[in-house]
Every structure is written in structure tokens, then in C-alpha cells.
Amino acid sequence: MKNIKLEIMYDGRNYFGMQIQPNKLTIQGEIEKALKDLFKSEIKLNYAGRTDRGVSAYKMVANFFVDTKIEAEKIALALNPLLPDDIKVLSSESVGEDFNARFSAKYKTYMYKFYSSKITLPLFLSETQIKGELNFTKMKKAAKFLIGTHDFTSFANPDTQIEDKVRTIKQIKILRENIDGVWHYSVFITGNGFLYNMVRIIVGTLIQVGEGKIKPEEIKTILKLKDRTKAGKSMPPESLYLINVKY
């Protein structure tokens, strides 16, 4: 048996998320179908993290066990013709038997993209539009209060069934670029794990700080209160990307 590690890129906008669900189009579902086509047996895919409906990935990491004579590096090229155009395997390699894409992951980095303009920009529809102006300095200041190990109950969808809400955020980088007079923002968040909707709620809260609706220092209180209603709204999934997984 070989343990095969995959790096996968997908445009998730037409999918019900990573995790397989009956009668729904999912990333895991499509990949397991391609694996079955290629290896003629049912293969279970492990992957670094569930991405929600509509979320995309520049680099999702996954692994599976298979008994095959196909060279590990060639599996990517063999799988791709069996996959839709919006899901492709970037690379495949053989790894040690104890590697598990989910449990071996140390950090994941997500990116969220938005721009601030009264006018909708047709060539940037994959970025979320914020109509008001944003105070960049305040957003960066607020982000610092989220770094570290905290109980993120205030920043999680209450529907989650996970009890332990403590997570560690290692880094939040907010970059912006001015294109023809419009500020385009990318927020990069690296952490050891994320609760349901956590990245989107963090970004929604940082935007409310930028809009002047929440003061940067209030982040400390919002964390302490462990109350979802105190943080900002969850941003739309279509501008969220899993960027990288570190092992």
C-alpha cells in the first residue's frame, strides 16, 4: 500500500463545499469518483480541512492509500482528465504511512479578498465589494488583538458542534493595493485550526473596524464575552480561499 499525498486547486463556487454529502456536488465527492475511475476501487480521501460551500482553494492537501503500480508523481496527470475543469490535482507524491492530511496539519492559511468602492467592478466579481471607505490603520491594529491563543466562541457560527473553541492564530496579514483609484484588500489568516465560519467572521469584524463601527480595542472585549452577536457578520464564502497547509 502506498500513501499518496495530493495538492489540489479548486474553484469552489459551484460546489457544496469540500466534504462529501449525498446527492450534492462536493469536491471530495468529485475526487473520490475520479479515484474510483482510475483505481477501480473505493478510496477514502483524507484532507486538511473542510471548506464551506462556495469556498475555493489554491492548495488543499489530501492523502489516500492505494495499491498501484502507477508512479506516485504520475497520479496527478492520470487523475486530471477524470476531474471537472474547476478541480485539478497540482501534484502527487508518495509519503510515509503515518502522514494524514488532516491530523498532521500544523497550520492552515486562508486568504479573503475584497475591495472598497461605491461602484461594482465587473472584472473583480470574485472579490467582495465593500461600499464604504475603510481605515486601514485601524484594521491592522484590530487584527493584532486576535493573534495568539484565545477562545473564539464570539467568532464562530453557533451551529458548530465542536466543544473546544480555543484556537491559536499565528498571523494575520492585511495587504492592500490601489488599482485605478480603488483599494483592493487581501487578508491572510494563519492558524492551527478554525471553527465553523471563523475566518469569514474575523474578516467581517475587521471590516466593521475599518468602517468605524467597532473600535480596534473592542476586539479584546468581544473575545472575552464569548458571544457571537458581539462580532461582525460572516462575509460571503465566494471570496475565501484556502492558500496553504503547513505540516
Add this chain to the structure above:
Amino acid sequence: MKNIKLEIMYDGRNYFGMQIQPNKLTIQGEIEKALKDLFKSEIKLNYAGRTDRGVSAYKMVANFFVDTKIEAEKIALALNPLLPDDIKVLSSESVGEDFNARFSAKYKTYMYKFYSSKITLPLFLSETQIKGELNFTKMKKAAKFLIGTHDFTSFANPDTQIEDKVRTIKQIKILRENIDGVWHYSVFITGNGFLYNMVRIIVGTLIQVGEGKIKPEEIKTILKLKDRTKAGKSMPPESLYLINVKY
């Protein structure tokens, strides 16, 4: 009468090009329809250049004459709700009566995007995929031979009805960026005018140089021969963008 100058962004992938055509979805058609809705009269739009079917624009410049009490700067905001999401007016202003978006234009800049990878990248479907590896140095060298005033017959679709094939290319910049091991290229071409498919044929030729199929120095011969069959193929329109018009 006011002469109103517009800057327009559009995602042209669902359109039959800029120029109005009966029973076809065009950018000009959609904008003139919005102008008619707003001003309750038939208004003819002038614009910097016809972009082909599928081509997009970060900044197309247009102008029209109207008798209105609406403040020039507010026309953009008034037009946008009357336009589809993939066409938006970025700005509007009042200009002198002799300004004509087409005839006053001195230079236009187009950008063409592609990447070089055996594997199709789902998050870069708006860039054309080149499967082979490209020699960047040779491409830049070839581009230099196109700068200046030349007869571009070899680089124009022969279906064009324009007699004078002499144009001046002011600048060709080829930039590339490595994202996760893949080279993404942007070719910027600035000229005083472009023949039918000229930008796409120039880029197709530069790619053939990068692939080693044409030597950089051969560009000189290709220009001299005035024979369309000697240059490279025309690249797909979906990765072409009008970037800027200079007056």
C-alpha cells in the same frame, strides 16, 4: 449640450464585442440602452476602440453628447443600476466639445494574460494555458523588434478592410510572476492603433518564440514579408484586456 466622457469597465466574455450589432449582445448596445433609459432619447456612443467578441476592458473610454441637468460626475452612478453586472461606468465627467473618445485617442494599452503549466489551473481560467515551457529572454528579445513604426500586415487578420496597415507600437512589456511554481505572464502592448486581431497575433507569435518555434530575429523577416501565414496564431480573446487609453 454637454460632452460627457465615460470610463467603463466590462467583462466581455458574454458579449459579441464592443460594437453594436443587430440581435446580438454587445457592450455598446447595452450602454446605449442604458443611456436611452436615463435620458429618454437616442444617444450615440463614441468609444476609443472596438474590442472583439470576448475581450474585456479595465478602462474603455467613451463619450456622448446630451442635454441634461444631471451633474456630469453623477451620470456614472445614475447609469450603473441600468447596466448589467458585467458592465459598469467607473466615472463620468464633462469635457470640451472637441473631445472624441475615438479620434482624440493617442495611445491604447492592451494586456494579455497566460501561464505555462501542463496542468490546467482552476483559479486561473481567465488566463490562457500554454502547456510547454517558455524562454522568457527570447520573448523579450523578439518583442523589441516589434517596437516602432511598421507595416503590420503579417500580424493582422486578413479579413480586415483597412488599407493602411502601418501602425506604431510604442512599448511592449512582458512581466512574469511565479505563483506556486507556475509562471504567469502579462504582456502589455501600447500603440497608436491596432489592426484586427493584431494584439492577439503578436502575443501568439511571442509565445511561439518562447517555445523555440520562431527565432527572435525572425520577427524582422516576418514584418518584411507582409504575409499573415508567417506570424504565430491568434490567441483566444478571453485573456485580452483593454487597459488604458491615452489622450
